[in-house]
Amino acid sequence: xxxxxxxxxxxxxxxxxxxxxxxxxxxxxxxxxxxxxxxxxxxxxxxxxxxxxxxxxxxxxxxxxxxxxxxxxxxxxxxxxxxxxxxxxxxxxxxxxxxxxxxxxxxxxxxxxxxxxxxxxxxxxxxxxxxxxxxxxxxxxxxxxxxxxxxxxxxxxxxxxxxxx
Amino acid sequence: xxxxxxxxxxxxxxxxxxxxxxxxxxxxxxxxxxxxxxxxxxxxxxxxxxxxxxxxxxxxxxxxxxxxxxxxxxxxxxxxxxxxxxxxxxxxxxxxxxxxxxxxxxxxxxxxxxxxxxxxxxxxxxxxxxxxxxxxxxxxxxxxxxxxxxxxxxxxxxxxxxxxxxxxxxxxxxxxxxxxxxxxxxxxxxxxxxxxxxxxxxxxxxxxxxxxxxxxxxxxxxxxxxxxxxxxxxxxxxxxxxxxxxxxxxxxxxxxxxxxxxxxxxxxxxxxxxxxxxxxxxxxxxxxxxxxxxxxxxxxxxxxxxxxxxxxxxxxxxxxxxxxxxxxxxxxxxxxxxx
Numbered sequence: 001x002x003x004x005x006x007x008x009x010x011x012x013x014x015x016x017x018x019x020x021x022x023x024x025x026x027x028x029x030x031x032x033x034x035x036x037x038x039x040x041x042x043x044x045x046x047x048x049x050x051x052x053x054x055x056x057x058x059x060x061x062x063x064x065x066x067x068x069x070x071x072x073x074x075x076x077x078x079x080x081x082x083x084x085x086x087x088x089x090x091x092x093x094x095x096x097x098x099x100x101x102x103x104x105x106x107x108x109x110x111x112x113x114x115x116x117x118x119x120x121x122x123x124x125x126x127x128x129x130x131x132x133x134x135x136x137x138x139x140x141x142x143x144x145x146x147x148x149x150x151x152x153x154x155x156x157x158x159x160x161x162x163x164x165x
Numbered sequence: 166x167x168x169x170x171x172x173x174x175x176x177x178x179x180x181x182x183x184x185x186x187x188x189x190x191x192x193x194x195x196x197x198x199x200x201x202x203x204x205x206x207x208x209x210x211x212x213x214x215x216x217x218x219x220x221x222x223x224x225x226x227x228x229x230x231x232x233x234x235x236x237x238x239x240x241x242x243x244x245x246x247x248x249x250x251x252x253x254x255x256x257x258x259x260x261x262x263x264x265x266x267x268x269x270x271x272x273x274x275x276x277x278x279x280x281x282x283x284x285x286x287x288x289x290x291x292x293x294x295x296x297x298x299x300x301x302x303x304x305x306x307x308x309x310x311x312x313x314x315x316x317x318x319x320x321x322x323x324x325x326x327x328x329x330x331x332x333x334x335x336x337x338x339x340x341x342x343x344x345x346x347x348x349x350x351x352x353x354x355x356x357x358x359x360x361x362x363x364x365x366x367x368x369x370x371x372x373x374x375x376x377x378x379x380x381x382x383x384x385x386x387x388x389x390x391x392x393x394x395x396x397x398x399x400x401x402x403x404x405x406x407x408x409x410x411x412x413x414x415x416x417x418x419x420x421x422x423x424x425x426x427x428x429x430x431x432x433x434x435x436x437x438x439x440x441x442x443x444x445x446x447x448x449x450x451x452x453x454x455x456x457x458x459x460x461x462x463x464x465x466x467x468x469x470x471x472x473x474x475x476x477x478x479x480x481x482x483x484x485x486x487x488x489x490x491x492x493x494x495x496x497x498x499x500x501x502x503x504x
Binding site: 018019020021022038041042043044046049055056057058060061062063065066115133134136137138139 | 166167168169170171172173174176197200201204205208209217219221268269270271272274275396397398
């Protein structure tokens with residue numbers, strides 16, 4: 001057991017966990033942040049995706065003991081971070097997923113939205129090919145990819161529209 | 166839910182500290198780089214070390230630089246950096262393409278070039294949970310005595326599945342290893358042995374510190390082709406890296422191809438360049454040479470039912486992917502993959 005100092009969704013948290021616990025286990029079972037999903041648990045599905053220093057990584061394959069010092073963002077952090085940055089309501093990616101009905105069972109959604117958020121942070125108006133590539137590490141078992149891609153395109157279109165108007 | 170077996174983590178910050186920790190208790194200690202292959206393998210109880218030595222804090226192992234004409238890549242450099250670095254794209258296009266096709270975006274950010282080179286071999290009968298493997302009576306590579314790939318086989322044929330290895334071999338890469346006795350350099354070709362249980366001649370207690378691509382005297386073109394079921398995430402069902410050396414008139418002066426995901430080690434296609442050398446890129450003779458080279462690959466590359474996917478289909482795809490990859494290299498394009 002070691003006491004870890006983690007930076008999660010803008011907060012500094014101290015949490016005790018054994019060395020063999022993954023970041024996903026600490027998020028879900030120590031901190032109650034159950035938005036990150038435990039899917040395949042071996043790096044295939046992307047349901048456990050979190051942002052580490054702004055880039056998507058898989059928390060099921062990342063040891064909590066090796067996650068100190070990085071800024072970790074989970075799905076629970078998207079709305080507060082958006083508000084902190086001066087926005088209103090949910091993150092535009094979350095809003096677009098909601099309006100496009102970009103979910104069926106919803107299990108892949110947190111990972112999908114975080115991968116999409118990272119893409120939008122990196123690139124102002126990515127193409128559909130770039131969207132597909134950025135989301136290619138996230139599987140949707142309901143195969144609802146069409147609405148998911150539409151949602152990311154909607155978030156991009158509204159951002160581009162807001163800038164141009 | 167897959168839980169990791171218990172272990173402790175060490176976080177050294179220098180190569181010397183790391184090497185000292187690795188020489189402490191051989192067998193009980195393992196290196197963790199990006200962890201993208203080690204973690205699932207440990208969740209499947211394929212490895213149960215008591216201690217993991219993390220390289221994440223060893224700053225000397227990161228980065229891409231030029232050194233006396235050679236391109237030097239630190240072993241801990243993430244695969245997405247290798248894939249997107251302008252120096253790699255310019256000097257080693259096949260490597261940039263191969264690194265960009267490893268797994269998916271999250272895993273390329275976490276996984277490292279050194280980790281991909283030192284990747285464990287894979288087999289559909291091995292990369293499974295303990296329960297699954299036990300139900301089958303285990304296999305040669307781990308806990309058992311029978312091979313499920315080759316009936317009655319006494320030699321493990323788990324496949325080298327590292328996309329970057331053939332690309333690096335096509336560019337005559339050299340590796341630097343560190344251990345308690347100091348450093349040594351090894352040609353990547355000399356790293357491998359044809360044993361699926363452990364396909365490297367260097368013991369796991371040695372630390373790969375950097376990968377060196379020597380300066381090439383002649384201009385070259387390169388590409389990587391990868392056969393897999395999906396356009397992302399999957400390991401290769403067949404992979405091939407091609408290098409074509411050309412003179413100022415676009416005449417081929419040498420050519421190499423290296424395959425992966427067939428047997429325990431990445432393999433050079435023998436006499437690959439013979440039908441291409443002397444032809445001019447884009448000429449009818451070159452096209453003929455490409456056909457001949459693809460047929461040669463089809464004869465030499467014989468997939469086994471070791472990794473997922475029908476092995477006869479994989480065999481049929483060998484000349485298809487080989488031809489496409491040669492043509493992509495010649496056109497300065499690539500990578501070759503579905504989707």
